[in-house]
Amino acid sequence: MEHFDTPNELKQRLSAVTAARFSKTPEACTDAELCQALLALTQQLAAARPAPAETKNGRKLYYFSAEFLMGKLLSNNLLALGLFEPVRDLLKTMGRSLADLEEYEPEPSLGNGGLGRLAACFLDSIAALGLPGDGVGLNYHYGLFRQKFCENKQCEQPDPWLTPESWLLPTGRRYTVAFGGFDLDAVLYDIAIPGAQQCTAGRLHLFDVADPAPAPAQGIDFDKRDVAHCLTSFLYPDDSTRDGQLLRVYQQYFMVSAGAQLILDELAQRGFAPETLGQHVAIQINDTHPSMVIPELIRLLTARGLPFADAVAQVEAACAYTNHTILAEALETWPLEFIGTVAPQLVPILRQLDALARTRSGDARVAILDADDRVHMAHMDIHFTHSTNGVAALHTEILKTSELKPFYDLYPEKFNNKTNGVTFRRWLQVCDPALAGWITARIGDGWTRDAAELEKLLPFADDDASLQSLLEVKAHNKRRLARLLQSRQGVKIDPDSVFDIQVKRLHEYKRQQMNALWVIWQYHEIKAGRRPARPVTVLFGAKAAPAYTMAKNIIHLILCLQTLCETDPDVRPWLRVVMVENYNVTWAEALIPACDISEQISLASKEASGTSNMKFMANGAVTLGTMDGANVEIAQLVGPDNIYTFGASSDTVIDLYARGGYCALDHYHRPGVEYLVDFLLSPALLAIGDAATLHALWQDMKYKDWFMALLDVEDYIAAKTRALAGYEDRAAWAKKMLTNIARAGYFSADRTIAQYNAEIWHL
Ligand code: 26V
Numbered sequence: 001m002e003h004f005d006t007p008n009e010l011k012q013r014l015s016a017v018t019a020a021r022f023s024k025t026p027e028a029c030t031d032a033e034l035c036q037a038l039l040a041l042t043q044q045l046a047a048a049r050p051a052p053a054e055t056k057n058g059r060k061l062y063y064f065s066a067e068f069l070m071g072k073l074l075s076n077n078l079l080a081l082g083l084f085e086p087v088r089d090l091l092k093t094m095g096r097s098l099a100d101l102e103e104y105e106p107e108p109s110l111g112n113g114g115l116g117r118l119a120a121c122f123l124d125s126i127a128a129l130g131l132p133g134d135g136v137g138l139n140y141h142y143g144l145f146r147q148k149f150c151e152n153k154q155c156e157q158p159d160p161w162l163t164p165e166s167w168l169l170p171t172g173r174r175y176t177v178a179f180g181g182f183d184l185d186a187v188l189y190d191i192a193i194p195g196a197q198q199c200t201a202g203r204l205h206l207f208d209v210a211d212p213a214p215a216p217a218q219g220i221d222f223d224k225r226d227v228a229h230c231l232t233s234f235l236y237p238d239d240s241t242r243d244g245q246l247l248r249v250y251q252q253y254f255m256v257s258a259g260a261q262l263i264l265d266e267l268a269q270r271g272f273a274p275e276t277l278g279q280h281v282a283i284q285i286n287d288t289h290p291s292m293v294i295p296e297l298i299r300l301l302t303a304r305g306l307p308f309a310d311a312v313a314q315v316e317a318a319c320a321y322t323n324h325t326i327l328a329e330a331l332e333t334w335p336l337e338f339i340g341t342v343a344p345q346l347v348p349i350l351r352q353l354d355a356l357a358r359t360r361s362g363d364a365r366v367a368i369l370d371a372d373d374r375v376h377m378a379h380m381d382i383h384f385t386h387s388t389n390g391v392a393a394l395h396t397e398i399l400k401t402s403e404l405k406p407f408y409d410l411y412p413e414k415f416n417n418k419t420n421g422v423t424f425r426r427w428l429q430v431c432d433p434a435l436a437g438w439i440t441a442r443i444g445d446g447w448t449r450d451a452a453e454l455e456k457l458l459p460f461a462d463d464d465a466s467l468q469s470l471l472e473v474k475a476h477n478k479r480r481l482a483r484l485l486q487s488r489q490g491v492k493i494d495p496d497s498v499f500d501i502q503v504k505r506l507h508e509y510k511r512q513q514m515n516a517l518w519v520i521w522q523y524h525e526i527k528a529g530r531r532p533a534r535p536v537t538v539l540f541g542a543k544a545a546p547a548y549t550m551a552k553n554i555i556h557l558i559l560c561l562q563t564l565c566e567t568d569p570d571v572r573p574w575l576r577v578v579m580v581e582n583y584n585v586t587w588a589e590a591l592i593p594a595c596d597i598s599e600q601i602s603l604a605s606k607e608a609s610g611t612s613n614m615k616f617m618a619n620g621a622v623t624l625g626t627m628d629g630a631n632v633e634i635a636q637l638v639g640p641d642n643i644y645t646f647g648a649s650s651d652t653v654i655d656l657y658a659r660g661g662y663c664a665l666d667h668y669h670r671p672g673v674e675y676l677v678d679f680l681l682s683p684a685l686l687a688i689g690d691a692a693t694l695h696a697l698w699q700d701m702k703y704k705d706w707f708m709a710l711l712d713v714e715d716y717i718a719a720k721t722r723a724l725a726g727y728e729d730r731a732a733w734a735k736k737m738l739t740n741i742a743r744a745g746y747f748s749a750d751r752t753i754a755q756y757n758a759e760i761w762h763l
Contacts, residue, residue, distance in 0.1 A: 008084055010324050015557060025602065027094055034096065034103040035074070036165050038087065039189070042077050046192035047169055049201035052130045058270065059280045059763045060128070061133030062263055065119040066255065066289035067235065068137050068204060071585030073167055074102055075430045080127070080194040081525060084430070102471070104299035106161045109143030110235055113262065113505040114611050115324050117585065118237045118391075119286055121611075124423040127195030129762050133282075136259040136290075137252060139168065139189055139206035140235040141215075147543050147582040152559035152689060158544050160215060163409050167191045167439040168206065171552060175207075175261040177254050180344045182761040184211045184228055196425055197449060207258045208232050237745075240547045249334055249342045257343070258295035260300055273319075274304045276409070278317025282761040285321045285385065288332045288377035288429065292339075295349040295382050312384065320760045321388050322418070323382035324608050326403045327393070327509065328404070331554040333374040350375060357383045359507035365406045382407045382414065387760045389418045392609035402577025402654060416759060421752035422555040424451050427615045430587035434473045435619060442466060451748035452650065458742045467734035474620060474737070481594035489673050491578055493537050498727055500720075501591055502599035503541035503583055506551040509606040512542060513554050514709040515599060516717055517676045519577055521717050522674070526574050533728050537576045541583030553697045555579070557680065588612070593619045597723055600625030601709045605650035607631075614747035620737035624723050626712070629745070638741040646719035647712040656708070658728070664705035672714050677701050 004010040016025050017037040026034060029308055054060070075098060078084040113118060114568050119135065147155035162168075176184045184724055191204040195253045213222065213229035222230055223573050224243040227250050239245045242691050264274060272280045277297070285291055294315055301311035306726070325331070333709040340347050354368040358582050360383065364370075368380045382388050382404065388411075390396030397416035400408040405540040429436045431446060441448060443456040460466040485491045502515050519538055525531070544551035562577040580587050598616035600607075601621055607629035617623060625631040626647040635643050647658075656662045668674055679685060680698040703708065745751075757763050 002019070002088065002210065004083075007086060008092055010083070010090055011033070014038070014041060014090070020082060023025045031096070031101050032104040034091075035101040038078075038101065039074055039105060039165050039167075040291055041191070042074060042083070043080065043167055043169075045081050045083075046077055046194040046201055049192065049199060050194070051202065051467070052132045052134060052198070052200040053247060054270070055336060055763050057762070058272065058280050059132075059282055059590075059761065060266070060270075060280065061763055062283065063122060063126070063130065063135045063258060063284045063286065064253065064256065064293055065116070065120065065135065065137050065286035067111035067116030067286075068108075068123070068135055068206075069113070070108045070120045070204075070424070070684045071117075071584060071589070072102060072105045072107050074098075074105050075140075076124070076426050077194055079425050079430055080124075080165060096375050104168070106163055107143075107440050107564055107584055108161050108166070109584055110137070110140050110157055110161075111473045112144060114609070117286055118420055118611055121421065121423040121426075122192050122348075122750040123204060123754060124196075124203060124425060125184075125413075125421070125749040127193045127200070128197060128425070128750060129753055130195055130200055131761075133200075133763070135168055135193075135204040135762075136255065136256050136262070137204065137206050138232055139208035140232055141212055142234050143585075143637070144235055144543065145546065145728055150557060150583055152556055153693075154544055154555050158215065158469070173262070174210070175258045178343075178345065179227070179253070180252065180341050182228065183217065184231070184254065185333045186254060188258070188262070205262065207255060209254075212516050215699055219235065224511075236545075238547050241500075243530060244333075244337060246341065249338050252289055253292055253296070253343045253346075253696060256290050256296050256341075259290075260296045262295055263297075264300055264304075272300055272486070275306055275310060275314065277301065277314040277486075282317045284756070285319060285381060286321065287324045287344060287383060291321075291332075291377040291381050292343070292346065295346045295353065296343075298349055299345060304553035312353075312356065312377060313517030314629070316384050316386055319381075319385040321378070321385045321405075323388060323395075324376065324399055325392055326608065327606065332377045333370070334377070334610060336369060336373040339375060346717040350380075353380060355395070355745035361406075361410050363406050366410060382411065386414060387416060388762070390415050390418045390608065391418065391420045392633065392725075393417055393419060393633045394605075395608040395629060398605055398650065398654070407503050412619065413490040417754055418760075419633060419747075420611050420614070420745050420756055422611050422614050422618070424448070424618060424721065426589075428591070428618050431594035432477065432619050434476050435593065435741075438470060438473050439711065446720045447745070449539065451648065451745035454745040456742075457738060460736050461735050461742075464731070467731060467738065470620065470737055477593040477619075478596075481590050483582070484590050485578065489581060489734055494535055497535035497537045497576070498596050498724060499537055499539060499594055499601065500597040500624075501539045501595040502601070503580075503588060503614075504612055506542035506544040506548075506554060508554070509707045510602050511707060511709050511712075512540065513697075514522065514601055514713055515540070515563060516557050517709065517713050518717055518720055519565070519575070520676045520679045521566075522575050523571055525562075526571050531574050532724060534724075535574050535576070539663070540577070540579040541587055542579075542592065543583060550697075550700060553693050556689060556693045557697055560685055560694070561746060562697075563688045564684060588615070592616055592621070595619065595621035596727060597621065597720075598623045600627060600631050601647075602628045602714075603709075603712070604628040604648055605653045606707065611708055614744065616743035617740045620741050622726075622733070622740060624665075624720060624734050633746070634743075636718060637746060638736075638739050642739045642743075645670075645725040648708070648714040653708065662705075662708055662711065664701065664703055664708075664710055667705070667710035667713075670714070672717075676713070677710070 380516040598621040
């Protein structure tokens with residue numbers, strides 16, 4: 001850990017930076033300048049750290065991911081450097097606060113949601129465990145779009161996160177990537193990832209084009225055919241057109257070709273021959289976006305003289321694949337013709353791999369190339385890696401028994417589960433210092449190194465004073481969120497109301513629309529004179545993919561309900577709906593510590609794991625959820641008294657899909673449901689919203705409802721009613737909070753990464 005003998009020494013280092021940059025003392029700097037100076041100082045210290053020592057067997061890990069949703073780095077890295085408290089205290093003596101300065105740090109949003117944030121948590125844990133391993137990805141100039149609400153609808157604006165203060169370190173390294181018809185240089189930048197409790201740092205390697213396009217004049221549109229300049233412009237370019245899809249393939253090949261060259265370079269530098277790749281390299285393929293690393297490495301190894309079969313064996317020994325979803329529409333397949341355009345050199349290899357796979361199994365369902373010559377990326381991954389893992393126990397079971405069953409029958413030994421985890425450094429220590437202090441005051445700080453120690457809190461479930469002060473911590477965090485909402489969005493919320501929070505990507509399977517139906521139910525109850533025991537504030541945060549109409553329609557509904565409740569004097573004192581604009585990691589860090597009820601209401605079987613459920617739990621929120629993803633494991637850990645579950649089981653849902661047995665209209669025609677759905681077309685709502693949008697949504701809910709919100713909505717209302725009643729017994733609720741925190745240790749990403757290492761990477 002970085003060590004400054006005295007606070008004075010820290011102050012001197014900071015003064016040197018502010019003097020050099022701004023010719024000022026730290027005291028004379030504005031918050032923005034002080035933020036820049038601290039970023040620069042932290043970056044210097046992180047970058048100066050060496051990589052972890054090579055392990056005895058000489059294996060090194062490369063975590064390939066198209067997304068790394070890092071969030072702001074200042075506080076997190078101060079913590080890893082052992083400087084979080086010294087800097088906070090120093091700033092305090094200057095009458096400044098770290099939280100105020102942090103407002104000026106741009107947030108790198110190089111990810112869409114759970115998958116990208118998981119990759120960021122994993123890098124943090126890999127570094128904290130001192131494992132030799134780096135991330136490999138792309139340096140998008142615009143991260144996920146910035147969301148604005150205009151006339152109760154989502155508008156997208158570009159997110160230019162790159163500034164001179166960004167954490168990117170030029171490395172001077174570059175590789176040439178050969179595309180069909182032209183070559184492009186991949187320039188390597190690094191972000192240093194200091195490991196907590198270590199003196200070492202890992203690296204996030206981000207590749208960029210040498211001559212990136214300037215900012216788009218307007219909106220988030222750009223020329224998708226100008227690959228040489230636009231390849232790294234945007235995270236997930238809109239792929240509703242052929243050009244957009246092709247650009248995705250260009251991005252993927254650029255990332256893996258440069259990454260594969262880097263791996264082979266480092267292998268040689270470490271003194272190992274290419275034919276020992278499988279022994280000395282571990283590659284984790286995060287979903288199918290980096291899957292072309294398999295044929296690319298085979299190509300590079302054969303070019304170095306390895307026979308094809310040996311190259312395949314080495315790659316299979318090095319690579320492992322993580323599956324993050326069972327949604328059919330999210331499982332990537334590319335027309336072989338696309339690969340022929342982007343990377344024609346891979347086409348013969350893909351054909352050979354397909355032929356090889358067909359010798360292992362005659363089952364057409366496990367082929368790599370289908371009858372339409374589409375490449376099934378996940379199929380290639382399973383055949384030609386040594387490990388396929390799901391991300392929660394239920395998810396892995398579903399992969400084995402239904403979604404990927406033919407593969408499981410073929411390769412049972414390859415399948416394994418790695419239940420996701422989150423870094424408690426960012427998601428508890430940094431974002432919830434009040435709770436972190438409350439925990440440490442009771443069980444010491446061992447939990448910051450080993451989250452399993454949180455179990456030591458369990459005996460405090462019978463300590464009234466501790467329970468009382470736990471409630472005060474939550475109240476403090478709720479007031480903090482209320483202040484933030486007031487300053488960022490001009491909305492004033494009541495910290496004494498129940499904070500019921502659903503924050504995650506907007507997707508029909510996550511069923512924000514079912515939560516909206518609850519709002520409609522509660523609205524009617526209040527109108528009928530049946531008020532809740534205490535006011536409820538329902539908070540939403542969600543971005544919809546720009547081309548995903550139904551998701552945008554649901555955002556419209558939520559924003560209309562927000563206006564409806566705000567402007568009705570009967571309702572507003574009892575029910576508020578607040579949708580935060582531009583939900584991102586920074587918002588999450590304020591929302592999660594303030595949450596009372598954590599909404600995890602996906603249709604059972606559809607949410608592979610979820611990770612916000614873990615963050616909420618660790619911050620003392622009680623889950624209201626379906627038995628889906630990691631909710632199942634949360635329920636097992638906390639027991640039925642400390643979670644509110646409801647809804648159809650995954651078995652029931654899988655069976656309904658299998659036999660086409662779900663009919664939305666049947667469920668609509670129930671007295672408790674029909675009026676909720678029809679409210680979408682009520683004069684009250686039509687006076688606020690857009691008739692065509694509300695009508696489209698109404699029609700979809702009534703006649704389609706592909707994710708079965710109407711199947712579960714009554715059970716959901718009943719469960720939420722139980723949860724809100726439970727909240728009123730404050731002592732009993734505090735026990736639930738405490739039990740959730742105490743049992744959350746299992747969901748530390750340090751545990752997950754230790755398992756990846758013990759069972760897959762063997763570093
Ligand atoms: C991707 C797409 C792309 C096309 C349109 C529809 C669609 C729907 C879902 C996805 C998800 C891609 C994979 C993903 O982000 N999975 C998430 O991974 C998290 C980390 O493992 C996990 O916690 C979430 O449950 C899972 O949804």
